[in-house]
Amino acid sequence: MKKNSGKFTFAPADFIPFRDTKAIARVRKIKREDITKHRNPDFRITVLPDTAIEFIWITDMFFRIKAAMEAGETFVMIMPNPWPGYSKLAAMLNRARINCRKLHTFNMDEYADEQGRIAPESWEFGFGHAFKKYFWAQLEPKLRPAEKQVRIFTDRNLKDYGKMLADLGGADICYSGPGWTGHLAFIEPDAPEFAGSLEQWKQMGPRVCTLSPFTIAQNSLHGCFGMSGDLCAVPPKAATIGPAEVIAAKHRIDLHTITVDGSFASWQRLTTRLVLHGPVTPRVPESILQTLRTDVWVSESIAANIETRWDKGY
Numbered sequence: 001m002k003k004n005s006g007k008f009t010f011a012p013a014d015f016i017p018f019r020d021t022k023a024i025a026r027v028r029k030i031k032r033e034d035i036t037k038h039r040n041p042d043f044r045i046t047v048l049p050d051t052a053i054e055f056i057w058i059t060d061m062f063f064r065i066k067a068a069m070e071a072g073e074t075f076v077m078i079m080p081n082p083w084p085g086y087s088k089l090a091a092m093l094n095r096a097r098i099n100c101r102k103l104h105t106f107n108m109d110e111y112a113d114e115q116g117r118i119a120p121e122s123w124e125f126g127f128g129h130a131f132k133k134y135f136w137a138q139l140e141p142k143l144r145p146a147e148k149q150v151r152i153f154t155d156r157n158l159k160d161y162g163k164m165l166a167d168l169g170g171a172d173i174c175y176s177g178p179g180w181t182g183h184l185a186f187i188e189p190d191a192p193e194f195a196g197s198l199e200q201w202k203q204m205g206p207r208v209c210t211l212s213p214f215t216i217a218q219n220s221l222h223g224c225f226g227m228s229g230d231l232c233a234v235p236p237k238a239a240t241i242g243p244a245e246v247i248a249a250k251h252r253i254d255l256h257t258i259t260v261d262g263s264f265a266s267w268q269r270l271t272t273r274l275v276l277h278g279p280v281t282p283r284v285p286e287s288i289l290q291t292l293r294t295d296v297w298v299s300e301s302i303a304a305n306i307e308t309r310w311d312k313g314y
Helices: 021-028 053-070 086-095 127-134 158-167 198-202 213-219 243-248 268-277 285-291
Strands: 043-048 075-079 103-107 109-112 173-176 207-210 237-240 252-256 294-299
Touching: 021 268, 043 285, 053 075, 053 086, 053 103, 053 173, 053 252, 053 294, 086 127, 103 127, 103 158, 109 127, 158 243, 173 243, 198 243, 243 285, 252 268, 252 285, 268 285, 268 294, 285 294
Parallel strands: 043 294, 075 103, 075 173, 173 252, 252 294
Antiparallel strands: 109 237, 207 237
């Protein structure tokens, strides 16, 4: 057998949005004990037990709403992908008898079809439908904010969505978490609708954009779509807030917690390292948070070292 060096090099596939192999190699080596270290003291990274993050997130939302409502203040929240856990937040608000009359929520994104038509609230797999089902409708009627204060994307309000937020003084809090591409909300790195220099990109507001194939693959594993890789079940486009709305928020909390149905397997482990410690670039949209006052919560599973696992196959 002919001996060789054992080296084999190649360029990443052209369809991968961020292809800086030196930056990727650097962040891939970041160990669990070093992941919380960052040069920006306002970008605060904390590693938490996997089982604690949902509880901490729900209680964070609860106490922020409670404090504002008891002070008689308007409170504005940008909310990520709704999931049944929002019903736990509603239950806590009901139990504490918190009147949410001055609460204003904005869903950060919503699916759209190939022509850019936004999914209607009646579509059972839509984010607007889920948010109202699991949060607003779960609040006791006397405690709910007016339904008009629960903003979800529609064809009619898309062009005014950013202005509606700005007219309320911007978001008091924006919750987020990275997708496989490093997207923030559905701000995709390879969407033509978000093309531009970093400074131009930072000023972009809500719009409908083309979803990355990686996002479609990721979302095909969501429970609502059967967790079975049904790529055709996921719409090709989405309405989303822009970088401008995230930057304008008074504070941000970013969650890194996603594994494949509770296993160790996760596409997010490398993406998290790029988002938190890679270059700040529209090619990794969530990386903009590194420049902003943000609390980042990373689960132990996502913070775990990236290592070869010869004991595993698929």
